[in-house]
Amino acid sequence: MQSASLNEARDKQDKQDKQDKQDKNRQQFDVVVVGAGFSGMYLLHKLRGLGFSVAVIEAGDDVGGTWYWNRYPGARCDVPSMEYSFSFDDDLQQDWDWTEVMAGQPEILKYANHIADRYDLRRDVRFNTRVNSAHFDADEQHWQVTTDQGDVYQSRFCVMATGCLSVPNTPTIDGHDDFAGPIYHTGNWPHEGVDFSTVRVGIIGTGSSGIQAIPVIAEQAQHLTVFQRTPNYTMPAHNRPLSDEFLNKAKANYEQIRADQRASMTGIVSYGFGFGGADYFEPTESLLETTAEQRAALVEKKGFGALQQFADISLDPTANELACEMYRDQLARLIDDPQTADALMPKGYPIGCKRPVIDTNYYATFNRDNVTLVDLRRGGIEKITATGVQTAQGHYEFDALVYATGFDAMTGALERIDIRGRNGETLRDVWAAGPRTYLGLQVHGFPNMFTVTGPGSPSVLSNMLVSIEQHVDWISDCIDHMRAHQLQVIEAAAAAEEAWVAHVNQVAENTMFTAPSCNSWYLGANIPGKPRIFMPYVGGVGTYRDKCDEVAAAGYAGFELSAAGT
Ligand code: FAD
Numbered sequence: 001m002q003s004a005s006l007n008e009a010r011d012k013q014d015k016q017d018k019q020d021k022q023d024k025n026r027q028q029f030d031v032v033v034v035g036a037g038f039s040g041m042y043l044l045h046k047l048r049g050l051g052f053s054v055a056v057i058e059a060g061d062d063v064g065g066t067w068y069w070n071r072y073p074g075a076r077c078d079v080p081s082m083e084y085s086f087s088f089d090d091d092l093q094q095d096w097d098w099t100e101v102m103a104g105q106p107e108i109l110k111y112a113n114h115i116a117d118r119y120d121l122r123r124d125v126r127f128n129t130r131v132n133s134a135h136f137d138a139d140e141q142h143w144q145v146t147t148d149q150g151d152v153y154q155s156r157f158c159v160m161a162t163g164c165l166s167v168p169n170t171p172t173i174d175g176h177d178d179f180a181g182p183i184y185h186t187g188n189w190p191h192e193g194v195d196f197s198t199v200r201v202g203i204i205g206t207g208s209s210g211i212q213a214i215p216v217i218a219e220q221a222q223h224l225t226v227f228q229r230t231p232n233y234t235m236p237a238h239n240r241p242l243s244d245e246f247l248n249k250a251k252a253n254y255e256q257i258r259a260d261q262r263a264s265m266t267g268i269v270s271y272g273f274g275f276g277g278a279d280y281f282e283p284t285e286s287l288l289e290t291t292a293e294q295r296a297a298l299v300e301k302k303g304f305g306a307l308q309q310f311a312d313i314s315l316d317p318t319a320n321e322l323a324c325e326m327y328r329d330q331l332a333r334l335i336d337d338p339q340t341a342d343a344l345m346p347k348g349y350p351i352g353c354k355r356p357v358i359d360t361n362y363y364a365t366f367n368r369d370n371v372t373l374v375d376l377r378r379g380g381i382e383k384i385t386a387t388g389v390q391t392a393q394g395h396y397e398f399d400a401l402v403y404a405t406g407f408d409a410m411t412g413a414l415e416r417i418d419i420r421g422r423n424g425e426t427l428r429d430v431w432a433a434g435p436r437t438y439l440g441l442q443v444h445g446f447p448n449m450f451t452v453t454g455p456g457s458p459s460v461l462s463n464m465l466v467s468i469e470q471h472v473d474w475i476s477d478c479i480d481h482m483r484a485h486q487l488q489v490i491e492a493a494a495a496a497e498e499a500w501v502a503h504v505n506q507v508a509e510n511t512m513f514t515a516p517s518c519n520s521w522y523l524g525a526n527i528p529g530k531p532r533i534f535m536p537y538v539g540g541v542g543t544y545r546d547k548c549d550e551v552a553a554a555g556y557a558g559f560e561l562s563a564a565g566t
């Protein structure tokens with residue numbers, strides 16, 4: 001009895017101590033931003049420039065987000081670097097020289113660091129700090145944000161720049177803890193790198209990360225065993241150094257290139273890589289109008305490149321199936337062993353259902369003597385053992401295990417924070433049946449909270465730097481507008497959100513993304529129990545930008561704005 005009351009007293013004291021510490025650490029800002037990837041960095045720069053006080057909170061110990069965490073061998077961007085970069089400051093884009101068509105992770109991280117230095121960003125970022133909760137206080141009309149360091153931040157606005165691909169997914173496989181060697185995840189790679197030269201490696205997953213890492217690890221390791229559940233469609237990157245001549249030409253044309261990126265479907269125009277010397281890459285032809293002989297001749301001549309010029313592959317299921325056959329024909333030519341070739345062949349789902357993958361030497365890797373492909377369609381993983389992986393086909397031994405198993409995408413980082421809105425409801429509950437937003441920018445019931453590249457915006461279907469810039473500009477302008485008009489609260493109206501969600505779903509219907517045979521992380525299909533909802537907006541970057549601009553020009557139509565809150 002006595003010890004129970006002693007425990008109670010101790011608990012009470014602990015709570016009081018925690019409260020005292022929080023009170024002591026309470027800090028007030030106009031805006032709290034969560035995340036210091038490209039989104040959080042540009043938000044800080046932009047809002048600071050408008051004269052707002054801003055605190056950025058970041059779990060990692062430096063800036064860069066994706067490019068800070070994903071340091072696996074072979075990590076690289078698959079959008080031309082000249083376009084996967086910020087356009088908000090012409091001096092920045094003129095000063096920075098990319099060295100390759102598609103930059104590798106170290107160079108992109110260097111660029112992120114350059115931005116942090118150039119705009120003196122780090123002084124307003126709290127590193128090594130994870131946000132645990134964000135609650136809207138309806139009486140005070142502000143957000144209260146708490147962290148794992150015991151800090152409490154109060155701010156009028158809270159912007160979640162937490163990333164769409166920032167929560168690594170490690171599948172639950174029996175025996176994981178029994179494995180005797182080191183275990184890595186591509187999405188949280190050791191900063192000091194990993195030397196595989198004296199060991200045998202097993203890797204699970206053949207999405208973008210796996211396909212980039214496999215050729216590089218195979219070159220280094222004694223032996224590499226690849227566990228593949230679903231073969232992917234992947235195209236050669238043809239990456240190469242950028243010449244001074246190209247850099248100068250692109251820089252001289254930057255104003256036009258940026259304008260065209262913003263108006264395009266995906267934020268990518270591939271300047272300098274068009275057919276027949278055209279400035280931009282634009283497929284225009286119809287595969288349906290070709291004969292079997294023409295298709296065979298094209299594959300013979302151009303390999304996978306044969307598919308690039310046809311616009312109907314992404315629109316018409318019959319054209320898509322023809323493209324899949326051409327793809328498999330080319331793949332068969334590249335692989336020495338017919339059984340391995342068959343195992344690598346994607347079948348039963350369309351090209352374009354999953355995020356496109358671009359690789360360097362992926363298929364050639366499977367002709368190496370030190371690489372074994374395990375096609376899990378012939379017998380899946382049963383468990384992890386101390387020395388490898390037990391499948392229905394047998395046991396495979398190795399010394400180090402790599403998960404290239406992706407992310408809890410788009411909603412993962414947001415749902416891991418205890419976010420509570422005006423009536424105390426959690427975002428997790430509100431999104432239990434799938435994410436719902438107005439324009440991917442706000443959620444009804446969560447006033448003054450914005451999401452950067454949130455579900456319901458083009459986001460991961462686009463060159464993210466273009467979408468990040470557009471969202472940051474829109475959000476900053478909105479906050480600036482509110483200050484100018486002495487407004488305190490902005491909240492997406494329920495009806496506007498409802499209509500936007502319906503529109504997002506409607507444009508995704510009958511696309512390759514939502515084909516019944518399609519399983520992708522866009523649909524949440526990679527996470528057991530996640531609702532099957534197509535999360536990003538397929539309508540295109542240019543169309544979406546126009547819609548957001550119209551909404552703002554109409555006094556933030558579809559949002560409720562008030563001086564004293566609702
Ligand atoms: P992130 O870079 O993910 O940053 C979010 C930050 O928020 C992280 O640093 C994270 O630590 C922090 N954070 C999250 N939750 C919390 C919390 N609770 N508390 C504190 N901090 C938190 N996109 C393209 O357009 N082209 C590409 O070629 C491309 N390649 C990619 C390659 C890889 C390997 C991956 C994983 C993604 C790639 N992407 C690509 C998408 C990429 O995520 C975006 O391009 C972009 O970098 C996202 O920036 P961000 O700032 O929005 O998010």
Ligand code: N01
Nearest residue numbers: 076077078171205206207208209210229230355404405406
């Ligand atoms: O993740 P993924 P990722 N047993 O989800 C497999 C961006 N990115 O990290 O397809 C066995 O695509 C899973 O198999 P299946 C880009 O947006 C860009 O590779 O579910 N296997 C799949 O093969 C990308 O789309 C670049 O059957 C399991 C793999 O793991 C996104 O990040 C580079 C399994 C996961 O693939 C995510 O890519 C890297 C299990 N239990 C990343 N669970 C660029 O180049 C999962 N898998 C731009």
